[in-house]
Amino acid sequence: MRTHVSAMADDSGGMLSWDESVFRDEHVFEIDYVPDAFRHRESQLQTLQYALRPAVRGNRPLNAMVRGPPGTGKTTAIQKLFGELGGRPGVRPVRVNCQVDATRYGVFSRVFQSIFDYEPPSSGVSFKKLFGQVADRLVDEEEVLVVALDDVNYLFYENEASDTLYSLLRAHETHPGAKVGVVLVCSDTDLDVIEALDGRVQSVFRPEEAYFPVYDREEVADILGERVRVGFRDGALPMNVLDRVAEQTAEAGDLRVGIDMLRRAGLHAESRASETVAIEDVEAVSERARNHRLTRDIETLSDAERELLGTIADHDGGRAGDVYDAFADRTDLGYTRYTELVNKLDRLDLIDARYESLEGRGRSRTLTLAHDAEAVERRL
Ligand SMILES: Nc1ncnc2c1ncn2[C@@H]1O[C@H](COP(=O)(O)OP(=O)(O)OP(=O)(O)O)[C@@H](O)[C@H]1O
Missing domain, CATH: 1.10.8.60 (Helicase, Ruva Protein; domain 3)
Incomplete structure (x- = not known):
């Protein structure tokens, strides 16, 4: 009692x-809990099952794309399906969190780790070698690899998406017999994934689409x-x-x-x-x-990105050029890198970077925090 x-x-x-x-x-x-009951996503699961079904028969699955705003069940859907696929012989499903592994090498390291049960060295091994070992094993074991690139938007922010996809989608050409399917999971609804890929990737990537609405x-x-x-x-x-x-x-x-x-x-x-x-x-x-999401987003930022967010908080609403001057005092990064960082913070909806025309002097961007400055500063 x-x-x-x-x-x-x-x-x-x-x-x-x-x-x-x-x-x-x-x-x-x-956050790591996967619920037993997963309701209101029946049609999305059906689309993904349809795309992945060939894998259980030993064939290359259709590629797929999962889109929708944050917190709409995309990751959970993949975890559920991959949980089921993982129990099938001849199928190797691997989910990569691109927020953590935001490079082609990082993605393939995760795949390698799933196959060989240990992590490859983080440097010293060429990508080609890493890829070769993965592909050879898949062919030897007659395994179909299904890779989900979760939060793939982060690969785009780091400019690694096209190379990564190119390697995965063309694995059968470089390593005959390798069977690989890809599921992209994107939570950035402003990002046109297909449009953002190189032409050489676009021509081989025609995914089945599952949209996850709020x-x-x-x-x-x-x-x-x-x-x-x-x-x-x-x-x-x-x-x-x-x-x-x-x-x-x-x-x-x-x-x-x-x-x-x-x-x-x-x-x-x-x-x-x-x-x-x-x-x-x-x-x-x-x-x-x-503010849960704000906390999570800020936690994943690199030191330079945090520094920039802090600088923008101090110069809220300032012109990009002026903010850069202040930022350059705090770091030794150049303007190109600075612009990339600004774009990333903008895409994460941590800031709004808007173009304004300056009378007779072209256009400039102003940088404004998208959240309450105090809430941001508390988390930095
Ligand atoms: N239909 C559902 N039934 C039960 N729980 C759900 C459902 N959809 C989502 N959830 C829960 O909501 C939380 C967020 O879901 P999930 O991580 O799958 O979202 P997401 O769309 O992948 O988000 P993000 O794009 O931010 O990665 C998780 O804790 C998950 O368990």
């Missing part, structure tokens, strides 16, 4: 005891309701609270906001020694949860 909470609160100065919790299984709110409010409530059922104790998160979270999540358009909000609201309820989560807990955590 659990002790009544108010008694616990009195005994321990307003805290639940360490082993008391509103959660049944807190892990279901963590979930509507009912879908969000249904999905989050299931998460609550698995993750919270019975009755610990009432319906009205779920509705409030669903409403805010649908507004944000990213399911991750809701999952994060549920977890934080649960922790907040615990911190005030309550066995149930209330609207006030949601209110208390909602700003942090809504």
